[in-house]
Amino acid sequence: MEALDTQQQPTNPRSSSQESASTPKRSRVVISQSKRGCITCKTRRVKCDEQRPLCWRCIQAGRLCGGYNQGSKVSSALRPALKIGVPADSHTERLSYLAAHVLSLDSDDRPLATDGVWGRIFLQLMNQVECVKAAAAAFGAACESLLNNATVEYPSPAWRYYGSALARLQSELNNETAIPESLALASLILAAVEILSQHEQNAFAHFLGAVQILTKTHPNCRGAPSADILRTFRDELVNIDVLIGSYALSRTPTVVYLGSHEAVSGDDMLRKPELAIKAAMLCLHQSYQFIESADRLRYTYPSWKEERDPIMCNAQSDVVAQCCSILDTLAALSTSLQAQFSSTTSTRSNTETLADIYVMRAQLTVTIIFLLCVHNPYETGYDKHLERFQSIVRDAAAATRLRRRTRSGAFKRFSMRPGIVNPLFIVGLKCRDPPLRALATRMLREQGREGPVDGQIMAAICARLAALETASSVPSSPGAPLAACDVLETQRVHGYMVPPPRLDDKGRRVVDVVFMWPYPPLAQGLGHVDYSGRDSWIYRSEPIHI
Structure with a gap:
């Protein structure tokens, strides 16, 4: 009100000029x-x-x-001559530089996922927080041993960096000297180290540690993660959970709490392919949790499907419908992006996005097959899904062709993103159509590492499993080629276990795969035998050279 009265009074030009002369001007x-x-x-x-x-x-x-x-160029700043960040020796800088190339950077030294955990967040915290820098160096040391074709068990330098990173993480966690997202990221990097060595149980331990760090309240911590940071980490936790869980499709623990997720409409997914990919990852995560809960009842009789258990049947129907809905959205997206890819306006980003969509289509189709067969203990139930198996191979082939068009970096033997190795492996494992199984196995031999799975190891397992199942199979008609229906239920492998690779006395990589059959066969024992115990299974170890 005082300012309003001042403005209403008449002004004296002379007094105004005198005041302006005595008062210095504000610059x-x-x-x-x-x-x-x-x-x-x-x-x-x-x-x-x-x-x-x-x-x-x-x-x-x-x-x-x-x-x-x-x-x-991002790489110029990641070289050892950093002007900012935590102090580190030249070896640590070199190894963290290698980790950045494997986890974050493409062949042009630019971030793969700018807005994700492995984009700006990783690059920033790696140069700012000691536990993250130490974890990155441990990953670089493990990756370097793999690049140098060292033994699959970590040599002493890699173990030393890993132990140092683990001690640093534990110290900062106990002292609460680092923000939660830094501690969670360091834990995820150590999970990646264990994934690289194919030690999945240890990777799960670090993964669950990251979840607990982000969901637990630390009263004395320097600061709580923002909503955007939490959302970004939550998406990456879903990705890693799917990456590890997809190895056996029923390994995802239901105890993992990843928070609520916002529903995404179909129109939004069509406009933004990255939203469709995120929705597909979340759908896979939820589907694996149902598969894990339903798989415990697979060998009970009568099954929940025959008993018409409304809760289980409705849950199965819901997850299948969700997978099919997102699969339809991805099909529409792939058609749209394929048209752009064929035009002159196509970019490298469009190519990579289209490849990711084909990958997610293959992943979802595999999951639908498992969802539809989860109540059926007989392996012959997979024979009804030949067309879906064929679509998996087509989508995997399309993703491979697209990714061959982009120049791969020298270090791209490892990826934290779900790919086509697991879908192709499921085709080789569960599809008993000989030509399609052989094609999937041949495609697997051309693949590298994706998370805990190695394409060459998976191809060798598929080839040996096919040999075991078809050794005593006879074509239904003389002179006809072997068909899926000719592989009897008693000859089919029901499960497998894959320990980490080892070296034989000649220095060759060997995987001691354990194949499993129910005993007595299901046709004789289902309903009378408890197949939850080890005594009701036959185990056969097969050393497979890679």
Whole structure:
């Protein structure tokens, strides 16, 4: 009100000029924006210090740096001559640099998933937090031993880095000196180390540790993760859960709490393919949890399907319908992106997105087969899904062709993203059509590492399993080729166990695969024999050279 009265009084020109002469003028400070600054500083219209790979101004302010434009190389800042970040020796810098190339960077040294955990978050925290840097060095050491064709068991240097990272993580966790997202990321990196060595149980332990860190309240912690950070980590936890769980399709623990997820409409998924891929990952996660709960009842008699258990039947119907709905959305997306890919406006990003969509289609189709067969203890039940098996092979072939068009980096022998190895392996494992099984096995031999699975190991298992099942099979008619129906139920393998690879006395990689058959056969014992115990199974170990 006082300001309003002042404005209404008449002014004296002379007195105004005298006051202006006695009062110094206020100068406006103009901060020039850098044309080469990070995306976050440009958006905020402030001057960027242009530190690479991440702006130090953003780091000090606690903001997530958006990185730099596509014309800048990320790798130049990841080299040992870093001007910011935690102190580290040259070996640690070299190994963390290797970890960045394997986990975060494409063949052009740019982040693979800019907005994901392995994009800006990983690059920022790796150069800012000691436990994350140590975990990255441990992953780099394990990866280097694999690149050098070292033994599958970690040599002493890799173990030393792993032990140091584990001790650093434990220290910062006990002292609560690091923010939760840093501790969770370090735990996920150590899970990746165990995935690289195919020690899945240890990977699960680190994975569950990351979940507990993010969901537990730490009263003395330096700060709680923001909603955006939690959402990003939650998506990555779902990805890793699917990556590990897809190895056997029923390994995902139901005790994992990953928070609520927002529903995404079909229109939104069609406009943004990344939303469709996220929805597919969440659908897989939920489907694996149902498969795990239903698989415990597989060999009971009568089954929940025959008893018309409404809860189990409705749950099965719901997850199958959800998978089919997202599969239809992905089919529409692949048709749209394929048209763009055929035009001159296609970009590398479109190619990678289309390949990911084909991968998710194959993953969802495999899951639908398992969902429809989860109540059936007989392996012959998979014979009804030949067309779905064929579509898995087609989608896997399409994804392979697209990814061959993009130049692969020298270190891309490992991926944290679900791929086509597991779907092709399921075809070789459960599809008894000889030509299609042989095709899937041949395609597996051309694949590398995807999470805990190795394409060459899976191909060798499929080839040996096919030989065991068809050794005593006879064609239904003389002179006719062997068909799926000619492989009798008693000859079919019902399960397998795969320990980590070892080296034989000649230095060759060997996997001692254990195949399993029910005893007595289901046709004789189902309803009379308890197949939940080990005594009701026949185990046969087969050493397979890779």
